[in-house]
Amino acid sequence: MEKENKRNVPVCSNNPLIAKAGDVLRHVFGYDSFRPGQKRVISALLAHQDVFAMMPTGSGKSICYQIPGYLLPGLVLIVSPLLSLMEDQVVSLRRAGEKKVRALSSMLSFQERVRVLKHLDEFRFLFISPEMLQKPSVLSALQQVKVSLFVVDEAHCISQWGHEFRPDYMHLAEAREKMGSPVCLALTATADRRVREDIIGHLHLEKSKQVLESVDRPNIALVVRKVKNNAEKIKRLLALLRTAKWPAMVYCSSREWTEKLTEEIKSALDYRTAFYHGGMASEDRRKIQNQFLDGELDVLCCTNAFGMGINKSDVRLIVHFHYPAHLNAYLQEIGRAGRDGGQSLAVLYYSEEDDRLPVSLIDSNYPDETMLRNVLIRLDQGQLQTEDEHQFMTLLQSEGVTEVAARFILEQVKKKPDKKPYLSTFDDCLRLVKERRARQLDDLSKMRRWIRGTDCRRKSCLHFFGEKLSWRPRLCCDRCGLEIKDFQRRETDRSGMCFELNWERRLRRLLIGRNR
């Protein structure tokens, strides 16, 4: 595996294309230098070479396709799995002054969609959801324009081993071919070997240039603390928040916990605290997200529903109140700290009682045998139909199947060959459940081994990803003698302004510009 050292790479270069890329980096995006990996990705793309790039969360992945957008003739098409992620990317490009950027997703009104498709040749960047890319009308419109770069963002979604598997990612290679096989860039954050092989296989990137950055984020110190029970966890968390730097994110395993901790923090400390989880109305989620981005919150208690696409550079502390089921997710979640390069801290608390949680979470991803058989039989008898996918999902969920498990069933029965009864897929389904479950349990046991390990946290984490630790930052981890008091807030770091609650002042602040 190629490695670069941690210093940023100066932009000066003898290669004229790279020199141009450096100009764009400075003038459009306002950075002085490339970050590790960016330059190698960009120069390969500019030389029309496919690239598979693995770069840790928060390392500036998007620059890798944004800069070629200004140097290659034609459209840069970026496939992105999440609406929030797309929106965020569009906003950050617009803020850099780019007007020729759009996002094409099911959330657009019909008129808006038509408008976008009509003007494809006028855009520089088009973000698109994988399901949109499967629509014949969209594909044929894309065939009419020159796509210079085909970007697959969050490419780990293509892997069945990945924890965020998206079946509609499986069709991307085909779509790319139909567009005349433009140069492809597959981007992913931390992914282990198996996931990487899956990505490369599915996207036919065997001959691509591979840029694999270390998953390590040296500016994030790692601490794991064992506690007796939840009560002690809360006590420790409050003590930590009392002195450590914000803004902070506290990851919890459930909606209830995010709300409970918010209450605890609010009543014990005078911090601006809010919760965020998937059960909230989408408008409310957006409000909380904006408050956090705008620096109106000190602490955010959230489930893993919060994260992807959140581009806040100055998060100083990530707490895991419950540990995630795999190291990938852990790295992704702590990777939201310190994107500005500033020193940050990640603290994970665990107690024996947490060990039950992830297993039941994994099990809830799959239907049990009885349920599976029952659904297949009802499909054969015509009591259930899959034409209306939404209806199918809702019905199963009303019978107590989780959303993920319902999607699993749907995904399997859709693959059934014609003329064969649904029940014939039963054994295959079970085998798949067993396989995936075993894999996830394996991931989980790695996570646990890491938590209980006695070696340097950074070293052992890298080990799981097949890397060796090349250098150890001064503030490394609890095993290397790190003390949380190294991260004390200065007296001068005060919590920011409170919410403006007087309606007249608030309205004035909102609607009257500064220059009045």
Add this chain to the structure above:
Amino acid sequence: MTYGYFLFLQLVGRFNGERSLSGIYHLLKGKQSAQPIQDSYLYHVRPFFHSLDTLKRDEFDRVYEECKEKDWLEPSDVQQESVRLTGKGAAFLATLRRKYTLPEGIYLTDYINEETSFWLKLQLTVQTLSELVHGRNAFLPVTRQPAVTESVRHFLQITPIDREKLSGHVFEELSRLLAEGPDDEANVLVGQLSGFGTGGLTIDQLSHQLERDIFECRMLHKAAIRRMMDHLSTRSGAYPFLSRLLDRKRGTLSLSASRTFQYINRGCSLEEISQARHLSRGTIEDHIVEIALKTNDFSCSPYLSEEVDQSVMEVVSQIQTRQLKRIKERLHDKASYFQIRLSLAKHAGEYGGTR
């Protein structure tokens, strides 16, 4: 929570065991189906319809459980899954009534169907203008609903003045509008607005910040919205900009019922409408009942004879109920359910006041 009790116990008292708990929940949520719409008229609880549209079922159930534990409720004998007030419950409700009232604006129910859409449009308009006047042309919008996005885009396009001026006008009109209602309502409403560098607060956050019951905050919010829509429709001349955000064409009828109404006005019979619209007879009947409830001069005579109407009303005054089954039994099936509902709808305004 006490404001939540206040709302819940009032409705329990009003329905008096004749409607299920789900009936109460659907009324508060403003479910667009025949039963809750009809209930809101027949039991004189129209202001409550759609008043807590964001209420979650588990939240509602919690209020119910707590009221039950306090012995304020007893099971009803006339309707399944239904409760009525105990003596203790009625006494407590009387105490709450001295402490709380419903905000005045809640009674302005003419634009109930537009509430959600108007509120989203208002939020998005303010956010967009706020970001623009602060020099930011890219932001994460508070809502992504295509219809809302389209109409705000339209609002900004048809206003041929620069953004700063438009923002100033919106500020001025909003200030004037809100100043007409109590500050409580204005604070709750504006507190939720997002814009440049300022994320709107959720109702839950506002309830903590203002140290007020979350149900009360929701009611204040709803009152503010209804008051605004009322002013914008009756005095649109005074609010040339904001009144454009209110779709005044849509009446109080649900979308499907208003289509049925068009057929009726063209002289179609119930059967003809049912055939033309490919809807069941029952659905069309639901529509006609809704129309009878919401349209003052609507004539029920094609569906309900004078004689049947009279006998229904007699039974109602004798046994003091609006439960269809009991009325039908007393009439020895001389009237159909549809006719009873229609008769009740026709006379909905005649018994008992709302306040």
